[in-house]
Amino acid sequence: MNRKRAIIVDDEALARKALRMVIDRFEEIEIIGECSDGFEAVKAINEKRPDLVFLDIQMPKLDGFDVLELLGKDAPFIVFVTAYDEYALQAFEAHALDYLLKPVKPERLAKTLDRIKERFPGKSRQPVDKLLQQHRLKDVPHKRILVRDRGNIYIIQAEDITYIEAQGDYVCINTLKKSSLKNDTLANMEKMLDPRKFYRIHRSYIINIDYLSKIEPYTKDSRVAILKNGKTLLVSRSGYSRIMKLL
């Protein structure tokens, strides 16, 4: 029998130990790591590639949903663990995802393991996309954007963003200090950010109005936006009328 390799993620040491004590009763699971926050979790999951992650929802800085978002398509099978969170429970129920309630009972964990074998033989993905979509639209507008760049995770404060550019399957998020790529669409970004601050000026650009210096004519019927750091971006006709309407 091949054992499933699992990682436990929880910010409280006693909670990790509690879960470990329950999991230890099951031969088919081997715990290959413990993480005490979301940053560690994303890193460990990338490096160790576990089959299974027991993921706490309420954690500092990066919560369980953030971790799931950052893992994107690389996410292994996730078992959500929570003490009590009405919002999370509703979300799991709505998307038919399995979860464990703390303190975790061995009988309940056994059931979860059975379900995993039944419903996800092999390595098919869980239906987490809709869950994430719903979660991302919960606290709109977002005050921060999470970016994963190779092994590192950055938290970009929305107020620091100068502009965002679409680049194929990615968006390039620019601040005064650096640019980061995120696997997302410009339309999603537009939905998540504060519409009073961020304007879609072009099919490929969203700008932060706080960093806009001026808009100048470019050719006969096109314009450019000049940002405070000197960056010049093309403004489409519909983008121009949108920005004039709102200013």
Added chain:
Amino acid sequence: MFPYLRSPKNFLLITVIWSPVVICMTVLVSSLTGLSFSAAVILTVPPIMVELFFCLSSWYLCKAMLPERKNLVSIILRQGVAALTMTGIWLLFTMSYSEVLDFFLNTRIWRVRFDQVFLLFAAAGIFLYFLAALIHYLILSLEKSREAEQQALKNRLLSSRIELNSLKATIHPHFLFNSLTALSTLTKTSPELAYRVCIQLSDFLRYSLVYARKEWVSVKDELEHIKSYLGIEKIRLGKRLTLDFNINEQAMAEQLPPFSLLPLVENAIKHGFQQTTESGTLTLQIEKYPNSLLILVKNPLDKAARAQTSPGYGLKALKQRLANAYGDNTKLIISQKEDDFIVKLQIPLEGKNE
């Protein structure tokens, strides 16, 4: 227009109620002047129908001049003036009506007939006006008492909701289940610590159940309560949490509403410690001044954490409860200095409500 005329049904009803007045007046006019019944109808019915509108329109006057014990005389006087004025206008109208009749019928008798019934009409006008005003006042007072009843019902609902919420706010299920999870581990790994958590948890729960019913508790009791809460949190958070208590001994005996301190430290734990992986110090300071008690809670705030957009639910509920207990005499000030989040609560030592 008038409250009675909002629906056609009401309009019909009013007409039916008014018809005895019309009939009485016609009979009176006919018998007093010796006019034929049909002549009395022509002379009386249209003016009395107009009088109905005068009577209805006094609704607004009544509404504007609600009688109270101290202004009763002035209201009666003013309504008297209104009755005279309205009746005067009405009589003028009725006189013009009789002259119009004469003009179109080419007679000279209607104006004379009007003069015959002038005194009767004047008396009826004033009487009807006062009758209408009386009915209006009756309806207004009925409406007022029904409103007061509804308001009382609303208040009762609100206060019971506040009570329920405060109970919910004192025992967070999240706190309870996380504590039990930690406890389940401790029973195996360190029974001695598990025993301590059991005691603290039962103290905490007992206080929540027993003291929720009290109106005032001492600072000392409140301190015991938050100490059992923080004791459990400290075991869960480990070295992430350091406590620094700075309590003025003289404040211990002072009274305050139950659960005044818990929301303050809960807020600090929730936003200061559960949102960061760093370790920090929670400071609780209680000072006693001649007329007030100052409670200060300070916790570190991690900027990378999810920003706290507004004061949490617990603090908002606390504000509401303190307002119920003290009126406007409490101050709850939330401030942020660099990496510190500070909540200051000032409550008066005297001048509690009731």
